[in-house]
Amino acid sequence: MPSEFELIARYFSRPAGPGQLGVGDDCALFPVPSGSHVATSTDLLVEGRHFYPDVDPAALGHKSLAVNLSDLAAMGARPLGCVLGLALPRADDAWLAPFSQGWHALADTWQCPLIGGDTTGSALGLTISVTVFGAVQAGQALRRDAAMPGDDIWVSGELGAADVAYRLLDGQLAADPVRLAATRRALEWPQPRVGLGLALAGLAHAAIDISDGLLQDLGHILAASKVGAQVRYADLPVAASLEGLDEGVRRRAVLGGGDVYELCFTAAPSDRERVQQAAHGAGVRVTRVGSVQADSGLAVLDAAGRPMAELPAGFDHFPASARP
Amino acid sequence: MPSEFELIARYFSRPAGPGQLGVGDDCALFPVPSGSHVATSTDLLVEGRHFYPDVDPAALGHKSLAVNLSDLAAMGARPLGCVLGLALPRADDAWLAPFSQGWHALADTWQCPLIGGDTTGSALGLTISVTVFGAVQAGQALRRDAAMPGDDIWVSGELGAADVAYRLLDGQLAADPVRLAATRRALEWPQPRVGLGLALAGLAHAAIDISDGLLQDLGHILAASKVGAQVRYADLPVAASLEGLDEGVRRRAVLGGGDVYELCFTAAPSDRERVQQAAHGAGVRVTRVGSVQADSGLAVLDAAGRPMAELPAGFDHFPASARP
Numbered sequence: 001m002p003s004e005f006e007l008i009a010r011y012f013s014r015p016a017g018p019g020q021l022g023v024g025d026d027c028a029l030f031p032v033p034s035g036s037h038v039a040t041s042t043d044l045l046v047e048g049r050h051f052y053p054d055v056d057p058a059a060l061g062h063k064s065l066a067v068n069l070s071d072l073a074a075m076g077a078r079p080l081g082c083v084l085g086l087a088l089p090r091a092d093d094a095w096l097a098p099f100s101q102g103w104h105a106l107a108d109t110w111q112c113p114l115i116g117g118d119t120t121g122s123a124l125g126l127t128i129s130v131t132v133f134g135a136v137q138a139g140q141a142l143r144r145d146a147a148m149p150g151d152d153i154w155v156s157g158e159l160g161a162a163d164v165a166y167r168l169l170d171g172q173l174a175a176d177p178v179r180l181a182a183t184r185r186a187l188e189w190p191q192p193r194v195g196l197g198l199a200l201a202g203l204a205h206a207a208i209d210i211s212d213g214l215l216q217d218l219g220h221i222l223a224a225s226k227v228g229a230q231v232r233y234a235d236l237p238v239a240a241s242l243e244g245l246d247e248g249v250r251r252r253a254v255l256g257g258g259d260v261y262e263l264c265f266t267a268a269p270s271d272r273e274r275v276q277q278a279a280h281g282a283g284v285r286v287t288r289v290g291s292v293q294a295d296s297g298l299a300v301l302d303a304a305g306r307p308m309a310e311l312p313a314g315f316d317h318f319p320a321s322a323r324p
Numbered sequence: 325m326p327s328e329f330e331l332i333a334r335y336f337s338r339p340a341g342p343g344q345l346g347v348g349d350d351c352a353l354f355p356v357p358s359g360s361h362v363a364t365s366t367d368l369l370v371e372g373r374h375f376y377p378d379v380d381p382a383a384l385g386h387k388s389l390a391v392n393l394s395d396l397a398a399m400g401a402r403p404l405g406c407v408l409g410l411a412l413p414r415a416d417d418a419w420l421a422p423f424s425q426g427w428h429a430l431a432d433t434w435q436c437p438l439i440g441g442d443t444t445g446s447a448l449g450l451t452i453s454v455t456v457f458g459a460v461q462a463g464q465a466l467r468r469d470a471a472m473p474g475d476d477i478w479v480s481g482e483l484g485a486a487d488v489a490y491r492l493l494d495g496q497l498a499a500d501p502v503r504l505a506a507t508r509r510a511l512e513w514p515q516p517r518v519g520l521g522l523a524l525a526g527l528a529h530a531a532i533d534i535s536d537g538l539l540q541d542l543g544h545i546l547a548a549s550k551v552g553a554q555v556r557y558a559d560l561p562v563a564a565s566l567e568g569l570d571e572g573v574r575r576r577a578v579l580g581g582g583d584v585y586e587l588c589f590t591a592a593p594s595d596r597e598r599v600q601q602a603a604h605g606a607g608v609r610v611t612r613v614g615s616v617q618a619d620s621g622l623a624v625l626d627a628a629g630r631p632m633a634e635l636p637a638g639f640d641h642f643p644a645s646a647r648p
Contacts, residue, residue, distance in 0.1 A: 019361075024548070025468050026398035026532060027363035029460070032356045037343075039351035044409035044442045044453055074350035085368035085453050118368045127446075129368055129409050129453030136353070144349050208350060224348070 007091050008119055011100040017081060017113045028115035030081050036135040038080075041071035047125040052169065057095050059188040060128075061102030067211065068132040069110055069192035070261040074209040076142040076201025077134030079112035079194065085129035087122035110194050142200060142207035142265065147225035149294040151205055151266035154275060154286050156193050159214060160250065161186035161239035163257025173249065182241035190261040196286075199278035200265060207265035213256040215311060218264050219298055228297040231290035233308060255300065256312025266292055331415050332443055335424040341405060341437045352439035354405050360459035362404075365395035371449040376493065381419050383512040384452075385426030391535065392456040393434055393516035394585040398533040400466040400525025401458030403436035403518065409453035411446035434518050466524060466531035466589065471549035473618035475529055475590035478599060478610050480517050483538060484574065485510035485563035487581025497573065506565035514585035520610075523602035524589060531589035537580040539635060542588050543622055552621040555614035557632060579624065580636025590616055 008023060016022030021029035032038055043064075047053055051060055065082065072079055084103070088096075107114060112132065165183035167173040193209070200207065206221045214236075222229055233255075242250050267275050272288070279286040290301075299307040332347060340346030345353035356362055367388075371377055375384055389406065396403055408427070431438060436456065489507035491497040517533070524531065530545045538560075546553055557579075566574050591599050596612070603610040614625075623631040 021465070021467070026395040027365045027401060027458070027465075029361045029363050029399070029465055031361050031462070034358070037353045037355050038362060038457070039353050040407060040440060040455075040457070041351045042407040042409050042440055042442050042453070042455055044411050044444055044451065046411045046444060046446045046448060046451070048447055049444060071350040075353070077351060083364060083366040083455060085366050087368050087370045087451060116364060116366055118366050120368055120370060121373060122370045122451075123372055124370060124448040124451070127368065127370070127411060127448070127451045127453075129366070129451075129455075131364075131366055131407060131453075131455040133362070133364070134351070138355070141345070141351075141353055143345070 007096065008117070011096045012084065012114055012117055014104065014114055016115050017111070020081065020113065020115055022113065022115045023117065028081070028083065030115060030133065032080070033135050035138055037138050037141070039072055039075045039077035039134040039136050039141065040131060041068050042129065042131040043068050045128040047127065056188065058098040058102035061099040062106050062189055064128050064130050065103050065106050066190050066192045066261060068130045069106070069112065069194055070190070070209040072132055072134040073193045073197030074142060074207050074263055075134070075136055076140060076197045076207070077136040078198055079110045080133045080135055081113050081115040082107065082130060082132040083116040084114055085118045087120050087124070087127040089122055089125060136201060140202040142197065142204055144206055144208055144221050145224035147206035147221050147227050147266040147292050148268070149227055149292055150269065151292040152269055152272065152288050153218070153229060153231065153290040153292060154265050154267065155214070155237060155262060155289050156196055156279070156284050156286050157262040158237045158239040159260060159262065160242045160253035160257055162190065162259040163253035164242060164245070166259065179241065183239070186239065187259060190259065192261055193263045193284055195282035196263060196279060196284045199282045203271060203274055203278060204265040204267045207263055210260035210262050210264055212258045213312065214264060215255050215298065221264070221266065222296070222298055228293040228295045229290055230293060231298070231300045233300050234303045235287065235289045237285070237287040252312040331420065332441070335420045336408065336438055336441060338428065338438055340439050341435070344405060344437065344439055346437065346439045347441065352405070352407065354439060354457065356404070357459050359461055361462050361465070363396055363399045363401035363458040363460050363465065364455060365392050366453065366455040367392050369452040371451065380512065382422040382426035385423040386430050386513055388452050388454050389427050389430050390514050390516045390585060392454045393430070393436065393518055394514070394533040396456055396458040397517045397521030398466060398531045398587055399458070399460055400464060400521045400531070401460040402522055403434045404457045404459055405437050405439040406431065406454060406456040407440040408438055409442040411444050411448070411451040413446055413449060460525060464526040466521065466528055468530055468532055468545050469548035471530035471545050471551050471590040471616050472592070473551055473616055474593065475616040476593055476596065476612050477542065477553060477555065477614040477616060478589050478591065479538070479561060479586060479613050480520055480603070480608050480610050481586040482561045482563040483584060483586065484566045484577035484581055486514065486583040487577035488566060488569065490583065503565065507563070510563065511583060514583065516585055517587045517608055519606035520587060520603060520608045523606045527595060527598055527602060528589040528591045531587055534584035534586050534588055536582045537636065538588060539579050539622065545588070545590065546620070546622055552617040552619045553614055554617060555622070555624045557624050558627045559611065559613045561609070561611040576636040
């Protein structure tokens, strides 16, 4: 079995970016464009909670980086690099090869080189920690607290598929191989909207990536910005793969489903054309789904314009079942 | 039991540094001094491997940050901020309060504010991930590959105590409460040499922090710099708490003991006075212990100048017992 140092070299020592010092010293070093701030985000992914032990390692490598790049996207930041921590039950080539392949393919897409990390054994199962760094011009970051009354609310891509796939795999929904096949990619291979975030920096007001569900994540924007919102349920972009589902399941998936990694953002109505152009340039569909209100509170309106009751609750990382 | 968001707010939402955006958005944001590169390091600490389940939470909070600040010190970087990931079996105030206290006290000492993080539940025991950021003037970083033939080799502080404490706690040495009391603080409350690293930037050549043992870590400098070295065993600064120990135990602790977090660095003989002044200014003792050679290889010389045999092996994070 290879040593820790051999493992790192084999799978994770890759060329750093221009001017960077990568894996192999006490610290990695990277330059930052003049006038930019560094944006950083970190995530900890735990076996059995954030992923199944038998998940495709290539998908896991992809997603571990994707969820962090999604945070850079939600700030309008350009990726500079990332570091990876792995606590591994075994140093297993059959797992590390596809994991690193899935990771590096996405890192290459967004020019986000792996510049450092830590590898350790673990008797406690697999844990993955990821920290990403990006650059954003001072004053151009898409912050949560910048939504203005009257802003349009936009959502990128489509909603609902990841939640349905998760509930099928978790046994909360009756087995349905056809629907699982149609939804699973959304759950396991989410595409971070880095290009869209860059195009929206300095144009959109507030932004967040949808990791815990549209209502909960939009709620974070509203709380930070001290405003409220109305969302039009019929205008939400719902994945075609949800067709034919029970309305309660569909509603929970669309409004409350996590693991989406689309952007929810607000922008001035006068900038509708520019937002559409930015999205077109990034190759991502965006949809206007509501508006920001001066009054606090978040209402979801039905097709008749009436507030809907029975909205899904948010996701908490300490689930109720673990509470005393 | 409090929610994830309440937990974060209670223990980890602290004021960010000047010009920084801290906990609470998709990313943290921080400015970087003009002409500086960002230095970053990450560590993953796993219960049962890097710490005992019953360790003092305040000490664990301190050490989790200390080992990462030590990496900034070894690059000569000034701390800018850090992020923390916690996978927690329970959201337990009796643990989080002292852990965060130990953490923040050290963060305040070195002005390294906690600017982001991730908290999650875990059925797999406690895992801690830390990533630190620092700034170092371009070209001034203390890299591993910069040792020159003829350089002095220096070590800060004292060696050996952390290893003895670890082996006493682990049962590899016979119980000895007096010696444990004398050595335990070195293991549980290591002091990162941030001030010394800053004073050495642009003065010393190569540097590393001693995490895996003097011989192994000095070996990393030699390999990266394509040089060799002679170390004088009698000149090594050994902790007084090792007095009276069996010579084999002492030698293993001094030459091979990990978890030290002192700096090992090289500098030109013509800079001896300046190195001593830098250390004096930082309030840290430094000792000259050997010299860099053009020929490869690492020899430890006894008092008569003869190479010692039976040197301790390095530490591997996948121990031999786990190998097939």
